[in-house]
Amino acid sequence: GGGRGGGGGCVLTREEVDALCALSEDPERCHWGSWGSLPQGVESANGTYESADVIAAFPAESSIEPVHLDRELQNSFQLQKTLCKQMKKQLLKTKGLTASTKLEKWRRRLGARLKRQRERITEVQAALDYSMTHGWRTFEAIRDVLVQAGALEEGTLKPLPLGDVARQINGTNELWLAMAMAYPAVADLPPAQLASLIAALVSADAVSRPQMSCAYGPSERVMEVVNGLGDDQLALAVLQDNHGVSLPLDIDLRLCGLVEAWTAGADWESVTGDCTLDDGDVARLLSRTSDMLRQVSHIPQLLPELRENARAAYKSMDRAPISELLR
Numbered sequence: 001g002g003g004r005g006g007g008g009g010c011v012l013t014r015e016e017v018d019a020l021c022a023l024s025e026d027p028e029r030c031h032w033g034s035w036g037s038l039p040q041g042v043e044s045a046n047g048t049y050e051s052a053d054v055i056a057a058f059p060a061e062s063s064i065e066p067v068h069l070d071r072e073l074q075n076s077f078q079l080q081k082t083l084c085k086q087m088k089k090q091l092l093k094t095k096g097l098t099a100s101t102k103l104e105k106w107r108r109r110l111g112a113r114l115k116r117q118r119e120r121i122t123e124v125q126a127a128l129d130y131s132m133t134h135g136w137r138t139f140e141a142i143r144d145v146l147v148q149a150g151a152l153e154e155g156t157l158k159p160l161p162l163g164d165v166a167r168q169i170n171g172t173n174e175l176w177l178a179m180a181m182a183y184p185a186v187a188d189l190p191p192a193q194l195a196s197l198i199a200a201l202v203s204a205d206a207v208s209r210p211q212m213s214c215a216y217g218p219s220e221r222v223m224e225v226v227n228g229l230g231d232d233q234l235a236l237a238v239l240q241d242n243h244g245v246s247l248p249l250d251i252d253l254r255l256c257g258l259v260e261a262w263t264a265g266a267d268w269e270s271v272t273g274d275c276t277l278d279d280g281d282v283a284r285l286l287s288r289t290s291d292m293l294r295q296v297s298h299i300p301q302l303l304p305e306l307r308e309n310a311r312a313a314y315k316s317m318d319r320a321p322i323s324e325l326l327r
Contacts, residue, residue: 216257
């Protein structure tokens with residue numbers, strides 16, 4: 001067996017016995033049973049023949065002679081150890097080393113910051129390149145639409161009469177609004193019905209509610225003009241689609257009767273009470289229609305009778321509370 005203590009044998013710990021077994025020729029057969037305690041602090045365990053051979057090969061404690069260092073050598077070794085500790089402390093206190101350490105930390109932080117900045121610059125540059133490329137493509141597409149629609153002269157890109165009208169209109173799709181105002185039948189509409197048609201063209205800009213209704217329907221003459229605009233609307237839609245341009249071509253007739261009633265002289269309580277919109281939505285619709293009428297009345301390229309009807313419609317709509325919004 002093996003153990004700690006015992007008479008003339010060697011004294012080994014459990015770890016030393018296990019290490020010796022691991023170095024034997026057949027480690028798997030050299031093993032020990034469970035350890036137990038004996039009197040006088042001796043620990044023992046049952047072994048095998050192989051483990052006994054391993055222990056027998058280990059020199060007895062009495063045969064191992066300790067190494068004794070010379071006193072002078074011991075003192076020299078201790079002095080060198082003390083000097084090394086002192087030198088290390090002095091180096092840590094040296095200002096140059098401290099400054100160098102701080103400088104190295106600052107350099108690493110700056111390097112990490114510069115790396116993040118370079119990555120950010122790369123991201124921004126990529127986004128800018130995409131935006132510029134996309135913006136230029138959009139510009140070219142709109143230019144081609146304007147040329148093929150007859151608003152710009154091909155080659156020189158000088159504005160033609162339709163282009164002059166479009167550039168003086170403020171709206172989501174100025175070309176479509178210009179084409180509608182240039183349609184000959186529009187000039188024959190009386191002021192109230194002209195306001196009604198313009199409301200159908202701009203209501204999407206003023207009111208964005210999907211569910212809305214009004215007790216006033218569009219008049220017959222307004223419906224005739226809208227039907228006549230259908231061919232131009234379809235042609236422009238196809239032209240925009242061919243060039244990847246997605247500008248709206250709205251004609252919403254749900255609220256044009258309300259605008260016609262207000263322009264014809266209906267009071268505020270009547271028009272707001274006969275629709276599902278709140279007062280703010282009604283005010284925005286009437287205000288946007290009035291602003292469009294004002295623009296049309298100042299475009300010299302349009303027919304004189306159309307500009308005159310637009311001025312008359314604008315004056316009719318310029319009543320409280322809408323007049324307060326138009327100032």
